[in-house]
Amino acid sequence: MWAMVVKEFLQLRRDRRTLAMMIVLPLMLLIIFGYAASFDVSRIPTVVVGPSAKAYAQRLEKPFALAGAYPAQGLAAARRDLRDGKADVAFVTGGGATRVLVNGADLFTARAAETAVARMAAAQVDLPRLQAQLRRLLPPGHGDLFHTPRPTKVDVLYNPGLKTALVMVPGLAGVILVFIGTLIASLGVVRERQAGTFEQLAVMPLSPWDVLIGKIAPYFLVAAVDLGLVLGVGMWLFDVPMHGSWALLILGALLFLFVTLSIGVLISSVSQNQGQAIQLAMLTVLPQILLSGLIFPLSSMAVGVRWIAYVLPLTYFVEISRGVMLQGQTVADLWRPFVYLAALGAVAVTFATLRFYRLLNPAAGRDRHRTSAAGKVRA
Amino acid sequence: MTFGLRGVSVRRGGVLALQDVDIVLPPGEVRVVVGGDGAGKTTLLSTLAGALRPMEGEVLRPEARRIGYLPAASGVYPDLSVAENLAFAAAAYGSRGAQARERRRMLLARAGLAGVEQRLGAQLSGGMRQKLGVIRAMLHHPDLLILDEPTTGVDPVSRRELWWLIAHAAAEGSAVVVATTYVDEAERAAELLLLDHGRTLGSGTPQAVAAAMPGRLYAGDDPPRGDAVDRAWRRGRPWRLWCPDEQAPGKGWREVRADLQDAVTVALLRWELSRRGGAA
Known part of the structure; x- marks a missing residue:
């Protein structure tokens, strides 16, 4: 041998x-x-269109990176920007709820955008005010069903920075x-x-x-x-x-x-x-x-x-x-x-x-x- | 102990490469297997060495440690030096010590390879590679030395050196079997085996094989005509014509005594003619 x-x-x-x-x-x-x-998405090019575009753009947080805010433009322009690769996410404001378009062709970016949008939406909900309104609507005694939720703390173990x-x-x-x-x-x-x-x-x-x-x-x-x-x-x-x-x-x-x-x-x-x-x-x-x-x-x-x-x-x-x-x-x-x-x-x-x-x-x-x-x- | 094959048939890739072949290899003698390309020489030697399995028949060989084998491709590692090639063989066969080193030195010197020990196998000429392959095969004093076409494509000086090594191995007591396409080399053997398409066409001493040639042989300066063309060949300038019966070829042809080369050519011709359904 x-x-x-x-x-x-x-x-x-x-x-x-x-x-x-x-x-x-x-x-x-x-x-x-x-x-x-790397599957970490730290920057998502974003456009905001519609009447409230300027105001909405100012409130954008990471990972959204503003690629443009166009109050005079609407849904069609947002779709065009996504197709042309100018942005991966578009916020379409005006007419009630804000509509979000996400470029699904880029899987990881799309997933990160979805999560970030959900986080944004959750942050915008005023829970104490919602609870007070529900108490007023429900019969006395049923208000106990609604406790003030404690803020959820997420601890990522083993890889805190993901x-x-x-x-x-x-x-x-x-x-x-x-x-x-x-x-x-x-x-x-x-x-x-x-x-x-x-x-x-x-x-x-x-x-x-x-x-x-x-x-x-x-x-x-x-x-x-x-x-x-x-x-x-x-x-x-x-x-x-x-x-x-x-x-x-x-x-x-x-x-x-x-x-x-x-x-x-x-x-x-x-x-x-x-x-x-x-x-x-x-x-x-x-x-x-x-x-x-x-x-x-x-x-x-x-x-x-x-x-x-x-x-x-x-x-x-x-x-x-x-x-x-x-x-x-x-x-x-x-x-x-x-x-x-x-x-x-x-x-x-x-x-x-x-x-x-x-x-x-x-x-x-x-x-x-x-x-x-x-x-x-x-x- | 005598080694060899008895009634051995071998099938390779669906083809009967060797058919009912016998060869006896006594110690201290050189036996030559002669034949053209595809005759079955390599199949015979590989079977003898244990690299191929016979379909039927009996193989008599020593244990692997007592066999020396030079395959058709020389078996020299191109990316190892001459010294490393020999060291590997020596280690694999358990050939160690001062005596083994002295033997290695002597064989290298006799083969004209002294001084190139550090040269890589890939940097050796064809002849040098063959000589190294033979030395590697006989380094451990094998009981049975099997050499597959050691002299093919080798210059005359290297051929002489190779035959010295082969004769030396036999003199040391090894049973040696050498495959070759050169009939003149078969004349050096104690006995030869003539193969074609896996069949034995003749065997025995060179003299016996030459004497056993059937029919008559003629020499002439002009080429033959008609059907005789199939039974004629050139040897140097003159033509040779083989007649299977007593009928003489006519004017311009003189009868000659067949030597081994003629007998081998006739044996191959007869086989070819019989395959084609001719008059053999």
């Missing part, structure tokens, strides 16, 4: 481009996702491990096949396990370095907290890495060339990014799709990394994702080993060959 591990390390060391990619790509992804992939980066960075570490584990490791056996060295490997006195571990080991080390790098830079640049145990996070990451590397090597063993390997790897990487709960919550997915998410290892790593880093969860809280991840790892490594056994021991295939001590094989 050691011979195989040393060979793979030497080959990876020579492959400077892959090595550079394995170090630079994670940081690049972190910075791109950390800064660009910052996207805080939620994304722990999961991003998983995405990066998936990229390295699956995509780059998937090229391992295919390269041997294309270089014409795999047949020789097959007749060498190496067990399938030796080859599997040899193929995984260097990527395991580089990915572990990447994990440290991504978490370190993520905590430094985006102030991601670490409320839980480092040991638990590292254990989860190593387990997850073992699963993804096994999947990568399995892909490599079933691919005939690098193109096939990359296509197959992308087939497993993309669903993980989209369905793991990293971007979209699992609860909002259709049941069928959610079941796909349940067999994807990233789903469990996202749960573990967010749980440990943001919520300070312990083994008692996270045993379930750990068990599922271990089960997925057992399945992946079993398939990879079996596949390697078939590839590396074709002469001891399915039919009944008998090998004597002297090495005599009969078909």
Whole structure:
């Protein structure tokens, strides 16, 4: 096994481009996702039209950013401004209730606008006055039904600023491990096949396990370095907290890495060339990014799709990394994702080993060959 | 112990690539498998090495640790240096210690690779790569050394060095089997096996294979005419014509004694003619 591990390390060391990619790509992804992939909407371009436009515009608060107030214009002009991209929200005043138009083509902005409008509407209701009016209307004694509501105080735990980066960075570490584990490791056996060295490997006195571990080991080390790098830079640049145990996070990451590397090597063993390997790897990487709960919550997915998410290892790593880093969860809280991840790892490594056994021991295939001590094989 | 194949048939990609083939590989001898492209040489050697599974028949080989194998693609890692390629093989086969180092040094020197130990596999010429592949295969003193076309595309000097290595391995006691497309190399072997389309067309010592050629062989300066064209070939400037029966070809042709190269060509011609339903 050691011979195989040393060979793979030497080959990876020579492959400077892959090595550079394995170090630079994670940081690049972190910075791109950390800064660009933000769901926080802090500014919504807004126009106000109608007779009360000027007065209404003065009362606008964040996140609404005034793009124009036009008392002489009406609903048609507001619709035009939204269509032309001058604004994402338009307040149409006059004629009783103010009408609000929201640009639904920009989902996150629309959601933020809806929430902000609801908040504005609630702030405008004079509750004590409403209560006094109701008391006057109702028979005596029934006034007790209406208590003065205490102002509701919302405490957002674990991510008080509701910052996207805080939620994304722990999961991003998983995405990066998936990229390295699956995509780059998937090229391992295919390269041997294309270089014409795999047949020789097959007749060498190496067990399938030796080859599997040899193929995984260097990527395991580089990915572990990447994990440290991504978490370190993520905590430094985006102030991601670490409320839980480092040991638990590292254990989860190593387990997850073992699963993804096994999947990568399995892909490599079933691919005939690098193109096939990359296509197959992308087939497993993309669903993980989209369905793991990293971007979209699992609860909002259709049941069928959610079941796909349940067999994807990233789903469990996202749960573990967010749980440990943001919520300070312990083994008692996270045993379930750990068990599922271990089960997925057992399945992946079993398939990879079996596949390697078939590839590396074709002469001891399915039919009944008998090998004597002297090495005599009969078909 | 003698190794080899007994009545082995192998199917590859739905095609019968090897059909009821026998070969005996005694220790200390070089046996050559000769044939053209697609003859089944690589299938035979891969089966012997354990990289392919026979459909039927018996494979006699030592355990994997005692086999040295040079695949058709040389098996040299392009992104490892000469020294690293050999170190990997040595570690995989458990070949360690001062003796192993001395053997490595000696083999590199005899192959003309001393001084290029730090050069990457990708930077070696075709001949150097083949020589490195052979050294890698014989580094651990295998009981059975299997070499798939080690001399194809190699210059004459490198071929000589390669054959020194092959003869050395046999002298050390290895059973050596070499596949080649060059008939002149088959003449160096103790025995040869002639393959075409997965079938045995002839086997035995080079002299026996040459003597076993059926019919008569003629040489002439002018090309033959008519049906005889299918039984003729050029060897250097003169033409060779093979006649399966006693009938002489006529004026301008003189009978010659067949050597191994002629016998191999005739065997391949006979097979081709019989496939086409001709007079063989």
